[in-house]
Amino acid sequence: xxxxxxxxxxxxxxxxxxxxxxxxxxxxxxxxxxxxxxxxxxxxxxxxxxxxxxxxxxxxxxxxxxx
Amino acid sequence: xxxxxxxxxxxxxxxxxxxxxxxxxxxxxxxxxxxxxxxxxxxxxxxxxxxxxxxxxxxxxxxxxxxxxxxxxxxxxxxxxxxxxxxxxxxxxxxxxxxxxxxxxxxxxxxxxxxxxxxxxxxxxxxxxxxxxxxxxxxxxxxxxxxxxxxxxxxxxxxxxxxxxxxxxxxxxxxxxxxxxxxxxxxxxxxxxxxxxxxxxxxxxxxxxxxxxxxxxxxxxxxxxxxxxxxxxxxxxxxxxxxxxxxxxxxxxxxxxxxxxxxxxxxxxxxxxxxxxxxxxxxxxxxxxxxxxxxxxxxxxxxxxxxxxxxxxxxxxxxxxxxxxxxxxxxxxxxxxxxxxxxxxxxxxxxxxxxxxxxxxxxxxxxxx
Numbered sequence: 001x002x003x004x005x006x007x008x009x010x011x012x013x014x015x016x017x018x019x020x021x022x023x024x025x026x027x028x029x030x031x032x033x034x035x036x037x038x039x040x041x042x043x044x045x046x047x048x049x050x051x052x053x054x055x056x057x058x059x060x061x062x063x064x065x066x067x
Numbered sequence: 068x069x070x071x072x073x074x075x076x077x078x079x080x081x082x083x084x085x086x087x088x089x090x091x092x093x094x095x096x097x098x099x100x101x102x103x104x105x106x107x108x109x110x111x112x113x114x115x116x117x118x119x120x121x122x123x124x125x126x127x128x129x130x131x132x133x134x135x136x137x138x139x140x141x142x143x144x145x146x147x148x149x150x151x152x153x154x155x156x157x158x159x160x161x162x163x164x165x166x167x168x169x170x171x172x173x174x175x176x177x178x179x180x181x182x183x184x185x186x187x188x189x190x191x192x193x194x195x196x197x198x199x200x201x202x203x204x205x206x207x208x209x210x211x212x213x214x215x216x217x218x219x220x221x222x223x224x225x226x227x228x229x230x231x232x233x234x235x236x237x238x239x240x241x242x243x244x245x246x247x248x249x250x251x252x253x254x255x256x257x258x259x260x261x262x263x264x265x266x267x268x269x270x271x272x273x274x275x276x277x278x279x280x281x282x283x284x285x286x287x288x289x290x291x292x293x294x295x296x297x298x299x300x301x302x303x304x305x306x307x308x309x310x311x312x313x314x315x316x317x318x319x320x321x322x323x324x325x326x327x328x329x330x331x332x333x334x335x336x337x338x339x340x341x342x343x344x345x346x347x348x349x350x351x352x353x354x355x356x357x358x359x360x361x362x363x364x365x366x367x368x369x370x371x372x373x374x375x376x377x378x379x380x381x382x383x384x385x386x387x388x389x390x391x392x393x394x395x396x397x398x399x400x401x402x403x404x405x406x407x408x409x410x411x412x413x414x415x416x417x418x419x420x421x422x423x424x425x426x427x428x429x430x431x432x433x434x435x436x
Contacts, residue, residue: 002183006376013372021369029364036358036373043380057385061394 003048010041069201071270073280078212079205079267080284082345083260085291089219090167090313090339092257092292093299095397097309100250102235103242104296107250112289114251115258118409119285121416122261123278126268128419133265135360140419149411150361154354156407158374160260161350163400165189165382168343170389175316176336186379189340193348197355197371201270204348211341219338220291222331223298226318235304236297256401258288259408266353312389351378 014037021030046053071079096104129136134153138146168189169182177185196204264281268274299314308314319335322328352367355374359367386392 010376013376017369017372024365026365028362029366029369032358032362032364033369033373036370036377040373040376040380043377043384047380047384053384055385057395057399058387058391060399061391064394064398065391 006044006048010037013037069270070272071201071205071267073271073273073276075205075209076264076267076271076277077280077284078209079345079349080261080264080281081212081216081287082208082342083263083349084257084284084288085216086339086342086346087164087167087260088254088257088292089295089315089342090171091393091396092253093296093308093314094311094393095253096250096296097300097305097314098397099253100242100246101305101309102237102300103239103247104250104300105236105293106239107247108254108289108292108296110247110251111254111258114255114409115285115289116282118255118259118413119261119281121413122264123281124416125412125419126265126274126277128423129265132267132269132356132360133262134357136265137415140415140422147361150357153407154357154361156403157350157354157357158378159400159403161347161354162378162381162385163396164343164346164350165378166386166392167396168340169382170386170392171313171316171339174312174389175332182383183379186382189343189347190375190379193344193351194371194375196348197352198368200368201352204352208345208349211345215338215341218334219342220294222319222322222335222338223294223315225322225324225328225331226298226302228302228322228324231301232304233301235301252405253397253401254292255409256404257292258285259404261285262408262412263349263353265412266356267349347378
């Protein structure tokens with residue numbers, strides 16, 4: 001359910017931004033936008049499906065906690 | 068190009084510097100230096116003034132907003148690499164403000180509420196404001212500062228009840244000097260959030276006159292942090308303050324003036340929430356603007372969508388609970404922020420000073436005066 005809602009939100013954002021970029025022929029902007037959107041989707045999948053994720057801050061905090 | 072008034076920039080600086088300390092600084096200082104938090108704040112005056120001067124010096128000697136000015140002074144390759152790093156550090160501040168907000172709500176106000184719903188409620192207005200452009204965000208921040216800041220401070224003063232004991236700030240001796248220096252570093256971390264002026268300053272009508280507003284904002288920051296750090300100590304003592312999750316909230320909760328003014332914690336929540344919106348919106352804007360500058364994009368607003376999703380997810384992923392949040396706030400984030408928002412700008416100011424021709428007056432390079 002939550003994943004479906006998330007993908008609806010992604011589609012909404014794509015519909016909001018991509019047509020304008022295509023119309024203006026801003027290819028570089030489109031590539032950067034796509035890269036950030038893919039990163040956002042990947043991070044969401046990490047959260048939804050508990051994929052492995054290296055969190056340097058948490059590793060450091062755990063080390064500080066147990067000297 | 069959107070133009071900001073100097074008073075709007077002042078409001079932005081006040082909100083970005085004071086909101087986070089309002090929530091967490093009293094506890095952080097109580098843990099680090101016990102009752103000597105006020106000494107750490109006094110000790111941070113000089114480093115802070117040097118930092119403000121460095122920001123102003125960089126601002127008047129640059130023709131592009133930050134991080135574009137890094138390319139101007141450090142060369143294209145170094146400037147792009149540094150700019151790329153700054154994108155993520157600005158983003159980290161935005162995500163950190165979300166984390167503190169979520170933990171504050173979940174531990175004090177609405178325990179058991181799904182964190183995703185909570186995050187959506189704060190991200191959505193900021194998303195809308197940023198999509199509408201800088202002017203919408205700045206006008207909102209201006210309103211928040213004028214209405215929310217005095218209210219938040221007033222609520223702290225209400226905490227000075229009959230149990231107030233000023234001797235809890237003493238004794239002066241008996242502290243480790245290293246701890247005091249760490250306390251100064253903690254306070255300086257939040258004054259270094261003034262770095263947003265390097266991005267937003269060029270949007271002002273008169274960047275040459277900004278120094279007055281920058282120093283005023285820094286003065287207000289010092290006074291506010293002093294109040295934020297001292298009142299919980301004189302009310303609860305350093306031991307009790309150091310174990311509370313959010314001392315300011317506890318002060319509001321326990322306030323009872325003649326049985327008439329009480330149960331006012333919800334007013335504190337309603338003052339803190341817009342403040343968090345302000346920090347989030349400003350650092351989020353600076354992140355998107357930095358992406359635009361580093362990658363040479365047409366408009367920063369297209370980056371608001373993907374970064375909105377990432378902010379929500381990272382706020383959950385990076386910090387699992389309030390315990391780790393405080394470890395990160397106390398031991399990890401200050402080093403990152405002080406290095407990139409404090410030391411690097413100081414070095415940059417030095418580089419500009421050394422590279423500047425001797426017969427050129429400050430400000431002439433930018434054509435600001």
